[in-house]
Amino acid sequence: MRTARICEKWDLDFNIELKDEGDRNLHKRSYLHYATSRPDLVACKSYATEWLFKDIVDETKEYTAIEYMAGIGIQTIIAQNTFKLSNHTVNELDEGCIDHLSNSNFPLDLEVLGNDARELLRKGDHYDLKFLDFPSSSILRVTREWNAEFAKLFKSKPRVVVWTDTSITYSMKINGHRYAEITGVETKTNDDYVNGYSKWLFENHGYSIVKAAFRHRNAVYFAAVEGLHETESRYFKLKDTNDGFYFLDKQGVSLEQFM
Ligand SMILES: C[S@@+](CC[C@H](N)C(=O)[O-])C[C@H]1O[C@@H](n2cnc3c(N)ncnc32)[C@H](O)[C@@H]1O
Numbered sequence: 001m002r003t004a005r006i007c008e009k010w011d012l013d014f015n016i017e018l019k020d021e022g023d024r025n026l027h028k029r030s031y032l033h034y035a036t037s038r039p040d041l042v043a044c045k046s047y048a049t050e051w052l053f054k055d056i057v058d059e060t061k062e063y064t065a066i067e068y069m070a071g072i073g074i075q076t077i078i079a080q081n082t083f084k085l086s087n088h089t090v091n092e093l094d095e096g097c098i099d100h101l102s103n104s105n106f107p108l109d110l111e112v113l114g115n116d117a118r119e120l121l122r123k124g125d126h127y128d129l130k131f132l133d134f135p136s137s138s139i140l141r142v143t144r145e146w147n148a149e150f151a152k153l154f155k156s157k158p159r160v161v162v163w164t165d166t167s168i169t170y171s172m173k174i175n176g177h178r179y180a181e182i183t184g185v186e187t188k189t190n191d192d193y194v195n196g197y198s199k200w201l202f203e204n205h206g207y208s209i210v211k212a213a214f215r216h217r218n219a220v221y222f223a224a225v226e227g228l229h230e231t232e233s234r235y236f237k238l239k240d241t242n243d244g245f246y247f248l249d250k251q252g253v254s255l256e257q258f259m
Helices: 031-037 039-053 074-082 095-103 117-123 139-144 147-155 172-183 190-205
Strands: 002-006 010-014 062-067 084-091 111-113 129-132 160-165 207-215 219-226 232-236 245-247
Touching: 002 074, 010 074, 031 039, 031 095, 039 074, 039 207, 039 219, 039 232, 039 245, 062 074, 074 084, 074 129, 095 111, 117 147, 139 147, 139 172, 139 190, 147 190, 172 190, 190 207, 190 219
Parallel strands: 062 084, 062 129, 084 111, 129 160, 207 232
Antiparallel strands: 002 010, 002 245, 160 219, 207 219
16 A cells, blocks of 8 residues: 655545556556556646635535546645535546545545546436546537537536646647637636636536646636636646655655555
Protein backbone atom coordinates (compact mmCIF):
# COMPACT_ATOMS: atom_id res chain seq x y z
CA MET A 1 0.00 0.00 0.00
CA ARG A 2 1.23 3.50 -0.86
CA THR A 3 -0.22 6.79 0.25
CA ALA A 4 -0.23 10.01 -1.75
CA ARG A 5 -0.60 13.40 -0.08
CA ILE A 6 -2.87 15.84 -1.90
CA CYS A 7 -2.48 19.63 -1.46
CA GLU A 8 -0.43 18.97 1.69
CA LYS A 9 -3.75 18.20 3.41
CA TRP A 10 -5.40 14.95 2.42
CA ASP A 11 -4.04 11.40 2.15
CA LEU A 12 -5.15 9.04 -0.59
CA ASP A 13 -4.34 5.34 -0.24
CA PHE A 14 -3.44 3.15 -3.20
CA ASN A 15 -4.27 -0.41 -2.15
CA ILE A 16 -3.82 -1.87 -5.61
CA GLU A 17 -1.10 -3.49 -7.64
CA LEU A 18 0.39 -1.09 -10.20
CA LYS A 19 1.55 -2.34 -13.56
CA ASP A 20 4.14 -0.63 -15.73
CA GLU A 21 2.38 0.60 -18.87
CA GLY A 22 5.38 2.20 -20.54
CA ASP A 23 5.03 -0.18 -23.49
CA ARG A 24 1.28 0.40 -23.88
CA ASN A 25 -0.16 2.77 -26.51
CA LEU A 26 -0.08 6.30 -25.09
CA HIS A 27 -3.85 6.74 -25.45
CA LYS A 28 -4.60 3.40 -23.81
CA ARG A 29 -2.56 4.01 -20.66
CA SER A 30 -4.45 4.13 -17.40
CA TYR A 31 -4.59 7.41 -15.49
CA LEU A 32 -2.77 5.46 -12.77
CA HIS A 33 0.26 5.41 -15.03
CA TYR A 34 -0.07 9.13 -15.76
CA ALA A 35 -0.26 9.89 -12.05
CA THR A 36 2.94 8.02 -11.33
CA SER A 37 4.85 9.19 -14.42
CA ARG A 38 3.72 12.87 -14.32
CA PRO A 39 3.14 13.60 -10.62
CA ASP A 40 4.10 17.23 -11.35
CA LEU A 41 0.98 17.67 -13.54
CA VAL A 42 -1.21 15.86 -11.03
CA ALA A 43 0.22 18.12 -8.30
CA CYS A 44 -0.67 21.19 -10.34
CA LYS A 45 -4.14 19.76 -11.05
CA SER A 46 -4.66 19.20 -7.32
CA TYR A 47 -4.03 22.82 -6.34
CA ALA A 48 -6.01 24.10 -9.34
CA THR A 49 -8.95 21.87 -8.35
CA GLU A 50 -8.79 22.88 -4.70
CA TRP A 51 -9.09 26.55 -5.73
CA LEU A 52 -11.77 25.81 -8.36
CA PHE A 53 -14.10 24.07 -5.90
CA LYS A 54 -13.94 26.81 -3.23
CA ASP A 55 -16.91 29.17 -2.88
CA ILE A 56 -18.93 27.98 -5.88
CA VAL A 57 -21.87 26.69 -3.81
CA ASP A 58 -23.13 27.25 -0.29
CA GLU A 59 -20.78 24.81 1.50
CA THR A 60 -23.06 24.54 4.55
CA LYS A 61 -25.75 22.78 2.45
CA GLU A 62 -25.83 19.08 1.50
CA TYR A 63 -25.36 17.93 -2.10
CA THR A 64 -25.25 14.78 -4.19
CA ALA A 65 -22.34 14.40 -6.63
CA ILE A 66 -21.35 12.36 -9.66
CA GLU A 67 -17.98 12.12 -11.41
CA TYR A 68 -18.32 10.62 -14.88
CA MET A 69 -14.55 10.14 -15.32
CA ALA A 70 -13.17 9.60 -11.84
CA GLY A 71 -9.65 8.35 -12.63
CA ILE A 72 -7.62 7.94 -9.45
CA GLY A 73 -9.92 10.07 -7.31
CA ILE A 74 -8.03 13.36 -7.03
CA GLN A 75 -11.20 15.35 -7.64
CA THR A 76 -13.04 12.83 -5.47
CA ILE A 77 -11.01 13.47 -2.35
CA ILE A 78 -10.94 17.25 -2.89
CA ALA A 79 -14.72 17.31 -3.48
CA GLN A 80 -15.38 15.32 -0.31
CA ASN A 81 -13.24 17.71 1.70
CA THR A 82 -14.85 20.83 0.20
CA PHE A 83 -18.55 20.01 -0.21
CA LYS A 84 -20.94 18.48 2.27
CA LEU A 85 -22.00 15.38 0.34
CA SER A 86 -24.85 13.01 1.16
CA ASN A 87 -24.07 10.74 -1.77
CA HIS A 88 -21.06 10.45 -4.08
CA THR A 89 -21.13 8.35 -7.26
CA VAL A 90 -17.98 7.85 -9.31
CA ASN A 91 -17.74 6.33 -12.75
CA GLU A 92 -14.73 5.05 -14.71
CA LEU A 93 -13.96 2.79 -17.65
CA ASP A 94 -10.44 1.82 -16.65
CA GLU A 95 -10.37 -1.38 -14.58
CA GLY A 96 -7.29 -0.39 -12.55
CA CYS A 97 -8.91 2.90 -11.58
CA ILE A 98 -12.20 1.17 -10.69
CA ASP A 99 -10.26 -1.22 -8.47
CA HIS A 100 -8.45 1.68 -6.79
CA LEU A 101 -11.63 3.77 -6.33
CA SER A 102 -13.35 0.73 -4.76
CA ASN A 103 -10.50 0.05 -2.33
CA SER A 104 -9.21 3.43 -1.20
CA ASN A 105 -9.90 5.48 1.92
CA PHE A 106 -12.38 8.20 0.92
CA PRO A 107 -14.12 9.83 3.90
CA LEU A 108 -17.56 9.10 2.39
CA ASP A 109 -18.25 5.67 0.86
CA LEU A 110 -18.46 5.82 -2.92
CA GLU A 111 -20.90 4.23 -5.28
CA VAL A 112 -18.55 3.01 -8.02
CA LEU A 113 -19.84 2.50 -11.58
CA GLY A 114 -18.01 1.11 -14.62
CA ASN A 115 -19.95 2.60 -17.53
CA ASP A 116 -19.14 4.68 -20.56
CA ALA A 117 -19.67 8.29 -19.45
CA ARG A 118 -21.47 8.98 -22.69
CA GLU A 119 -24.12 6.37 -21.90
CA LEU A 120 -24.67 7.75 -18.41
CA LEU A 121 -25.05 11.27 -19.77
CA ARG A 122 -27.49 10.12 -22.43
CA LYS A 123 -29.56 8.31 -19.82
CA GLY A 124 -29.60 11.41 -17.59
CA ASP A 125 -29.58 11.82 -13.81
CA HIS A 126 -30.28 14.40 -11.12
CA TYR A 127 -27.13 14.90 -9.08
CA ASP A 128 -26.45 18.41 -7.75
CA LEU A 129 -22.76 18.52 -8.58
CA LYS A 130 -21.50 17.02 -11.85
CA PHE A 131 -17.86 16.50 -12.80
CA LEU A 132 -16.67 15.63 -16.28
CA ASP A 133 -12.89 15.36 -16.23
CA PHE A 134 -12.25 14.71 -19.93
CA PRO A 135 -8.78 13.39 -20.90
CA SER A 136 -9.01 15.95 -23.74
CA SER A 137 -11.70 18.38 -24.81
CA SER A 138 -12.43 21.73 -26.45
CA ILE A 139 -15.52 23.67 -27.48
CA LEU A 140 -15.14 22.06 -30.91
CA ARG A 141 -15.44 18.58 -29.46
CA VAL A 142 -18.17 19.57 -27.06
CA THR A 143 -20.33 21.03 -29.85
CA ARG A 144 -19.67 18.14 -32.23
CA GLU A 145 -19.07 14.93 -30.30
CA TRP A 146 -20.70 15.69 -26.94
CA ASN A 147 -23.47 18.09 -27.98
CA ALA A 148 -26.46 15.94 -27.05
CA GLU A 149 -24.77 14.80 -23.82
CA PHE A 150 -23.98 18.38 -22.80
CA ALA A 151 -27.56 19.46 -23.55
CA LYS A 152 -28.95 16.71 -21.33
CA LEU A 153 -26.40 17.44 -18.61
CA PHE A 154 -27.40 21.10 -18.29
CA LYS A 155 -31.11 20.39 -18.79
CA SER A 156 -31.09 18.40 -15.54
CA LYS A 157 -30.35 21.73 -13.76
CA PRO A 158 -27.36 20.76 -11.61
CA ARG A 159 -26.08 23.32 -9.10
CA VAL A 160 -22.59 23.10 -10.58
CA VAL A 161 -20.96 21.52 -13.62
CA VAL A 162 -17.18 21.09 -13.62
CA TRP A 163 -15.37 19.97 -16.75
CA THR A 164 -11.94 19.91 -18.29
CA ASP A 165 -10.76 21.62 -21.46
CA THR A 166 -7.38 21.05 -23.11
CA SER A 167 -7.58 23.47 -26.05
CA ILE A 168 -4.97 25.77 -24.45
CA THR A 169 -2.33 23.12 -25.24
CA TYR A 170 -2.13 24.84 -28.65
CA SER A 171 -1.74 28.53 -29.33
CA MET A 172 -5.06 30.28 -30.01
CA LYS A 173 -3.42 31.39 -33.28
CA ILE A 174 -4.05 27.85 -34.58
CA ASN A 175 -7.72 27.26 -33.73
CA GLY A 176 -8.89 30.66 -32.46
CA HIS A 177 -10.82 31.42 -35.65
CA ARG A 178 -12.67 28.09 -35.39
CA TYR A 179 -13.62 28.78 -31.77
CA ALA A 180 -14.76 32.28 -32.80
CA GLU A 181 -17.10 30.79 -35.40
CA ILE A 182 -18.90 28.97 -32.59
CA THR A 183 -18.85 31.65 -29.89
CA GLY A 184 -18.97 34.86 -31.94
CA VAL A 185 -16.06 36.19 -29.84
CA GLU A 186 -12.75 37.03 -31.49
CA THR A 187 -10.32 34.55 -29.93
CA LYS A 188 -6.67 35.52 -29.77
CA THR A 189 -5.89 34.65 -26.16
CA ASN A 190 -6.83 32.02 -23.60
CA ASP A 191 -8.98 34.60 -21.81
CA ASP A 192 -10.88 35.32 -25.07
CA TYR A 193 -11.49 31.60 -25.36
CA VAL A 194 -12.89 31.33 -21.84
CA ASN A 195 -15.07 34.44 -22.30
CA GLY A 196 -16.39 33.12 -25.61
CA TYR A 197 -17.05 29.68 -24.12
CA SER A 198 -18.92 31.20 -21.19
CA LYS A 199 -21.04 33.36 -23.51
CA TRP A 200 -21.82 30.36 -25.72
CA LEU A 201 -22.74 28.30 -22.66
CA PHE A 202 -25.14 30.96 -21.39
CA GLU A 203 -26.79 31.43 -24.77
CA ASN A 204 -27.21 27.70 -25.32
CA HIS A 205 -27.69 26.23 -21.84
CA GLY A 206 -28.39 29.14 -19.45
CA TYR A 207 -25.16 28.53 -17.46
CA SER A 208 -21.88 30.42 -17.45
CA ILE A 209 -18.34 29.81 -16.25
CA VAL A 210 -17.77 31.30 -12.78
CA LYS A 211 -14.26 29.98 -12.32
CA ALA A 212 -11.48 28.84 -14.65
CA ALA A 213 -8.39 27.20 -13.14
CA PHE A 214 -5.53 26.91 -15.62
CA ARG A 215 -3.22 23.96 -15.05
CA HIS A 216 0.20 24.76 -16.46
CA ARG A 217 0.01 25.23 -20.24
CA ASN A 218 -2.19 22.29 -21.12
CA ALA A 219 -5.52 22.22 -19.34
CA VAL A 220 -8.17 24.46 -17.83
CA TYR A 221 -10.83 23.32 -15.39
CA PHE A 222 -14.18 25.11 -15.64
CA ALA A 223 -16.93 25.46 -13.03
CA ALA A 224 -20.28 26.67 -14.35
CA VAL A 225 -23.44 27.67 -12.49
CA GLU A 226 -26.83 28.82 -13.73
CA GLY A 227 -27.18 32.41 -14.94
CA LEU A 228 -24.79 34.95 -16.45
CA HIS A 229 -21.64 35.58 -14.39
CA GLU A 230 -18.19 37.04 -14.75
CA THR A 231 -15.41 34.43 -14.85
CA GLU A 232 -12.70 34.47 -12.21
CA SER A 233 -9.50 32.92 -13.62
CA ARG A 234 -6.33 31.77 -11.95
CA TYR A 235 -3.17 30.29 -13.45
CA PHE A 236 -1.35 27.43 -11.67
CA LYS A 237 2.24 26.81 -12.72
CA LEU A 238 4.25 23.61 -12.29
CA LYS A 239 7.07 25.36 -10.48
CA ASP A 240 4.72 26.63 -7.73
CA THR A 241 2.71 23.45 -7.17
CA ASN A 242 5.23 20.62 -6.75
CA ASP A 243 3.93 19.57 -3.36
CA GLY A 244 0.31 19.24 -4.56
CA PHE A 245 0.69 15.48 -5.07
CA TYR A 246 3.42 13.15 -3.88
CA PHE A 247 3.82 9.73 -2.37
CA LEU A 248 4.61 9.89 1.32
CA ASP A 249 7.53 7.51 1.06
CA LYS A 250 9.15 9.31 -1.87
CA GLN A 251 8.50 12.79 -3.22
CA GLY A 252 8.49 12.95 -7.04
CA VAL A 253 8.78 9.16 -7.40
CA SER A 254 8.83 7.54 -10.88
CA LEU A 255 6.68 4.57 -11.85
CA GLU A 256 9.66 2.19 -11.74
CA GLN A 257 10.57 3.29 -8.20
CA PHE A 258 6.92 3.14 -7.20
CA MET A 259 6.46 -0.53 -8.12
C1 LIG B 1 -8.24 13.14 -16.62
S1 LIG B 1 -8.59 11.51 -16.15
C2 LIG B 1 -9.65 11.71 -14.76
C3 LIG B 1 -8.94 12.11 -13.51
C4 LIG B 1 -9.80 12.06 -12.29
N1 LIG B 1 -10.94 12.94 -12.36
C5 LIG B 1 -9.02 12.32 -11.02
O1 LIG B 1 -9.23 13.37 -10.41
O2 LIG B 1 -8.22 11.46 -10.66
C6 LIG B 1 -9.72 11.00 -17.35
C7 LIG B 1 -10.31 9.63 -17.09
O3 LIG B 1 -11.42 9.44 -17.96
C8 LIG B 1 -11.54 8.05 -18.18
N2 LIG B 1 -12.41 7.94 -19.37
C9 LIG B 1 -12.09 8.27 -20.64
N3 LIG B 1 -13.17 8.11 -21.43
C10 LIG B 1 -14.17 7.67 -20.64
C11 LIG B 1 -15.54 7.34 -20.89
N4 LIG B 1 -16.06 7.43 -22.11
N5 LIG B 1 -16.28 6.92 -19.84
C12 LIG B 1 -15.76 6.82 -18.59
N6 LIG B 1 -14.48 7.12 -18.31
C13 LIG B 1 -13.70 7.55 -19.32
C14 LIG B 1 -10.12 7.58 -18.34
O4 LIG B 1 -10.01 6.21 -18.04
C15 LIG B 1 -9.38 8.47 -17.33
O5 LIG B 1 -9.17 7.78 -16.12
